[in-house]
Amino acid sequence: xxxxxxxxxxxxxxxxxxxxxxxxxxxxxxxxxxxxxxxxxxxxxxxxxxxxxxxxxxxxxxxxxxxxxxxxxxxxxxxxxxxxxxxxxxxxxxxxxxxxxxxxxxxxxxxxxxxxxxxxxxxxxxxxxxxxxxxxxxxxxxxxxxxxxxxxxxxxxxxxxxxxxxxxxxxxxxxxxxxxxxxxxxxxxxxxxxxxxxxxxxxxxxxxxxxxxxxxxxxxxxxxxxxxxxxxxxxxxxxxxxxxxxxxxxxxxxxxxxxxxxxxxxxxxxxxxxxxxxxxxxxxxxxx
Amino acid sequence: xxxxxxxxxxxxxxxxxxxxxxxxxxxxxxxxxxxxxxxxxxxxxxxxxxxxxxxxxxxxxxxxxxxxxxxxxxxxxxxxxxxxxxxxxxxxxxxxxxxxxxxxxxxxxxxxxxxxxxxxxxxxxxxxxxxxxxxxxxxxxxxxxxxxxxxxxxxxxxxxxxxxxxxxxxxxxxxxxxxxxxxxxxxxxxxxxxxxxxxxxxxxxxxxxxxxxxxxxxxxxxxxxxxxxxxxxxxxxxxxxxxxxxxxxxxxxxxxxxxxxxxxxxxxxxxxxxxxxxxxxxxxxxxx
Numbered sequence: 001x002x003x004x005x006x007x008x009x010x011x012x013x014x015x016x017x018x019x020x021x022x023x024x025x026x027x028x029x030x031x032x033x034x035x036x037x038x039x040x041x042x043x044x045x046x047x048x049x050x051x052x053x054x055x056x057x058x059x060x061x062x063x064x065x066x067x068x069x070x071x072x073x074x075x076x077x078x079x080x081x082x083x084x085x086x087x088x089x090x091x092x093x094x095x096x097x098x099x100x101x102x103x104x105x106x107x108x109x110x111x112x113x114x115x116x117x118x119x120x121x122x123x124x125x126x127x128x129x130x131x132x133x134x135x136x137x138x139x140x141x142x143x144x145x146x147x148x149x150x151x152x153x154x155x156x157x158x159x160x161x162x163x164x165x166x167x168x169x170x171x172x173x174x175x176x177x178x179x180x181x182x183x184x185x186x187x188x189x190x191x192x193x194x195x196x197x198x199x200x201x202x203x204x205x206x207x208x209x210x211x212x213x214x215x216x217x218x219x220x221x222x223x224x225x226x227x228x229x230x231x232x233x234x235x236x237x238x239x240x241x242x243x244x245x246x247x248x249x250x251x252x253x254x255x256x257x258x259x260x261x262x263x264x265x266x267x268x269x270x271x272x273x274x275x276x277x278x279x280x281x282x283x284x285x286x287x288x
Numbered sequence: 289x290x291x292x293x294x295x296x297x298x299x300x301x302x303x304x305x306x307x308x309x310x311x312x313x314x315x316x317x318x319x320x321x322x323x324x325x326x327x328x329x330x331x332x333x334x335x336x337x338x339x340x341x342x343x344x345x346x347x348x349x350x351x352x353x354x355x356x357x358x359x360x361x362x363x364x365x366x367x368x369x370x371x372x373x374x375x376x377x378x379x380x381x382x383x384x385x386x387x388x389x390x391x392x393x394x395x396x397x398x399x400x401x402x403x404x405x406x407x408x409x410x411x412x413x414x415x416x417x418x419x420x421x422x423x424x425x426x427x428x429x430x431x432x433x434x435x436x437x438x439x440x441x442x443x444x445x446x447x448x449x450x451x452x453x454x455x456x457x458x459x460x461x462x463x464x465x466x467x468x469x470x471x472x473x474x475x476x477x478x479x480x481x482x483x484x485x486x487x488x489x490x491x492x493x494x495x496x497x498x499x500x501x502x503x504x505x506x507x508x509x510x511x512x513x514x515x516x517x518x519x520x521x522x523x524x525x526x527x528x529x530x531x532x533x534x535x536x537x538x539x540x541x542x543x544x545x546x547x548x549x550x551x552x553x554x555x556x557x558x559x560x561x562x563x564x565x566x567x568x569x570x571x572x573x574x575x576x
Contacts, residue, residue: 003534003535003536004370004529004532004533004534004535005374006374009371009374010367012367013366013367013532016528016530017494018493018494020493021491021492021493022491025491028331028333029488029491033366033367035323035324036368039319039323040368040371040375041375042319043315043316043319044375045316045372046372046376047372047376050363050368050369054360057345057348058349058352058359060349061346061349061352062349064346064349069342069346071345071346075342078324079297079298079300079321079324079325080324080325082297083294083297083328084333084334084335084338086292086293086294086297087294087328087332088334088335200317203309203313203317204304204309204313204314204317205305205308240304241292244292245292246292247292248291
């Protein structure tokens with residue numbers, strides 16, 4: 001079309017598609033263009049603001065490495081990552097939550113009753129639960145890929161003083177669908193805010209904190225893989241997670257257990273004399 | 289808010305703003321988040337598609353250098369750059385059009401009647417016109433920063449065989465607001481399509497071509513600076529400019545002039561024996 005105007009440009013964009021364009025590509029790109037155009041028209045986006053946007057994306061590209069994914073972080077703090085999770089979660093199953101950028105490949109096996117904290121000091125947390133299907137039947141042999149921050153608030157991939165597999169473990173549920181392990185309580189932490197996404201947070205008057213959590217990827221034959229997190233109900237950032245990851249059914253009470261009550265059947269049995277915390281977190285997987 | 293859902297996430301995003309957030313930052317970011325969320329909900333964006341998007345942005349960051357700005361190119365082919373131009377153009381003035389990524393700083397002075405083609409071969413094009421204000425009064429001393437591709441379709445910044453100032457010139461209008469120079473006809477060319485933006489064009493069944501054009505940045509004291517282009521009315525890509533830059537009032541007829549008619553008052557006067565082309569392009573600048 002020769003004469004493009006601010007009012008017809010979305011139609012011109014759509015008219016440019018080739019006849020044999022994949023229908024889904026056409027649907028997604030046309031909707032993306034329409035929303036970008038509507039956004040610019042609604043706010044009457046200026047050249048200066050457009051330049052800020054280009055500069056933002058350029059700086060995000062500059063800071064991004066395999067270890068630091070600023071575009072994922074952008075998606076996280078804009079709420080897009082959580083929204084995509086929620087669009088594809090199954091109502092009868094445990095809610096999904098953000099994967100985040102700190103998962104590592106090939107986590108080490110962690111036996112039921114095993115310990116994930118290694119030599120790290122901190123309040124011992126006993127985590128246990130059952131993996132079930134949406135009919136309530138336990139799933140034996142489900143794989144749970146579990147990870148969290150160290151007590152310093154850093155994941156292994158962020159921290160040169162941790163082994164890459166520190167606070168990572170791959171557990172397989174027993175014949176009753178049960179899993180159990182010990183660790184130390186994860187801590188609240190900040191997403192990386194020393195880059196352009198941090199500039200957005202500061203401009204919006206937002207903090208970079210996430211409530212403390214454990215990450216899970218739960219998978220089992222015949223079931224949808226679930227990426228999720230579990231949060232303690234006393235975390236001060238529970239109502240203001242900067243990446244929008246909290247869901248009601250992922251908030252659990254960490255029960256304080258008295259000294260001398262640590263149960264048998266754990267690597268740490270007989271080694272924990274003082275009080276400790278315990279959280280039960282059952283996971284429900286949808287059928288594939 | 290503890291429980292974020294796919295339906296309330298935009299409200300949660302808005303609730304996170306600090307009380308003293310700059311009102312314009314709040315307006316732009318809130319609208320951006322709303323459109324991103326609406327887009328994802330409307331197309332039911334999948335994790336796989338989200339991954340394609342993250343990978344796209346990451347690759348765009350990787351390929352971007354001071355000489356190759358893939359994010360600007362993305363904005364161009366999505367129509368955003370042109371839309372921002374159109375949102376801020378003045379109806380009584382000449383339409384603005386895309387700046388593009390190939391402008392260079394400190395163009396060399398070009399006297400009225402001067403030649404911009406240097407030693408390059410090609411069909412001689414005589415360009416002349418008047419710069420006026422919206423009342424029709426000529427503007428003396430207006431600055432015209434003019435640039436174009438060489439006959440090989442490359443701008444100087446893309447072409448190691450051209451001097452950086454090749455096909456760039458800075459002209460000052462005379463007391464009658466007039467400017468005039470000679471060059472060779474610019475050619476249709478493709479935007480760089482060997483990166484992730486090229487993948488978008490191919491997926492959408494679109495070509496990477498732009499109709500041939502001359503670029504102008506026109507500035508004068510007391511007037512809004514105008515960034516624009518002029519296109520010949522016989523270019524095959526006029527109705528399908530891949531960056532949406534064509535406006536009705538920027539399309540001009542290149543008149544073919546007979547041999548022996550080349551006028552006096554040009555550096556090339558007496559040197560052009562054969563036919564040549566001429567285009568008149570007047571520019572109207574809005575008051576600041």
